[in-house]
Amino acid sequence: MNDVQPVIAVRDVTKVYRLGTVDVPALRGVSFTIAPGEYVAIMGPSGSGKSTLMNLLGCLDRPTTGAYLLDGVDVSRLGDDELAHIRLRKLGFVFQGFNLLARTSALRNVALPLFYAGLGNRERSARAAAQLTAVGLADRMGHAPSELSGGQQQRVAIARALVNDPAVLLADEPTGNLDSQTSEEIMGLFEDLNRTGRTIIMVTHDEDVASHAKRIIRVRDGRIVGDEPTGQK
């Protein structure tokens, strides 16, 4: 395991929020590494610090102390624009609420990150179409989110997260708004992606969902209280 460079290395990371004059610690010193191709679930009750951890891993926020190496680069002290650049190139986000642009076709939604990457219109469309086909929505490219089912919307969101070929796919309660059958579909898609070598990190509070991952990191009161494989192949 040591001969492979980890895609994520978190060392002694703390995060303290200032609420008025009171310091509220959300993370009290967290360390772990994730190798390329892993499929990790981060679990914990609300207030455990798992959302804070997810925001740090997603480069949406910076740790108060400690280091975070993403793909070998310490991103814990980067400026806003550099972080935006990292998010654009290295990370893909999937949210609980899908966060698709309303009244905008699936194709354009998926192509959005490529717009900020500065790609031309034709190449954006081509790559977005290929990614939508890969998630099984080849026949829904022109549909607006309101014309798609919840499961289809989340597939569009996943296609959008993957269109930049990120090093890590981050999913925040990806099945939180879906019924159990659709959840299984999405989990199946995640497993397929992981099987092709995609690194996936998923935050959830649902044991059933977490059991699809190969490894579960449990967080409580800002500390890691468990880190073990699930036995999934």
Add this chain to the structure above:
Amino acid sequence: MKLDAYWREAMSVLLANRARTILTALGLVIGVTAVIAIRVLGAGMSGAVGGLLGALSERSFFVVANVQQADFTRAALRLNDLQRLQAAVPNVVAVIPLGGARERAEYGHLTPRLAIGPEPDERYATSTPLRFGRKIDADDVVQARHVAVLSDAAASKLGITSDPTGTSLRVGEHRYLIVGVLGKSAQGIIPVNVDYQVAIPYTVYDREYVRGHAILAADVLVADVGQIAKTQGAVLDWLHTLKGSRVRYQTFDRQTFDKAIDGIFNVVTLVVAFIGAISLVVAGIGILNIMLVSVAERTREIGLRKAIGATRGQIMLQFFIEALALSMFGCLIGLVFGVAIGALVDDLAIVKLSGVVAPIPWLSSITIAVGFATIVTLAFGTYPAWRAANLDPIEALRYE
């Protein structure tokens, strides 16, 4: 960063949210429409009033005894004074005493009272177009022929409907051969008629009406219009030499009138354009408002855009270009409405009423309206763009 890609992205956002787009642009549409229409109307009105003097020759000026002097009667001139003036001052072609008389006319069985007055030959005469015949010519003046040109009003009072040239009418004690009839005179918004009902050669008028009478105002015809200002000075100098320097006269020419009228209308146009500008500022504040609402409404969208890697600069640029696109959309529609309304009112009201087609400064009107609207939009579009760009992505994504 490719601006055309941002432009396309902005257009797709605006098109996807048509209702919001149209409501936002409405203020600009009204503002731009108002500014263009107002400027066009101002120019049309100013031109129409300027054109009101169109019937007044540019090749002459008035010399008038100043009424604000101690002994007004000393300023009175005689016909031979005018003849000497004409001979003495270079560039003066003729000096025609201003005045006219009302006389009983007789034509067929009709005997209306008509205003008879002096007229120079056609080179200097009124610009009112002819309906029948010809104007008074140089020969008529030199030979002092008893010929007359009737105005449109006189013709109708005399019951003339077909060409009367060759017939004659009696006015007062003399008989005149009718050589021409004028059409409707070009009148401005203020109806001023500069044409006599019965115009006769001024040499005839001098002989029959002026001789022996005091003259207090005269029309001085000049050969070279370019020298008209110099000639006015020379005429005043000559009169002072004749009457003594304490007797005062003043002169008026077409340009003086035009300048005065232009001055008035420039002020009117300026004031009205200012009102238009205020409406554009209000429109700008409307855009500011709706863009701020838009930022609030689209907080999650902005959060998402930042999460997937948009930088602050990119978000700012995007919102800014959206504001710009909105402004161009509003301007374009406002431009169409403004030009349409301006042209329609200019045609229906001003041209029809005054008979004057004034040059309309379309290009400058459009430039001013669109330029100002763009400045307003950019000024008021910047703050919402800045607000959007500085949203914290975590907070924004959580926003409900």
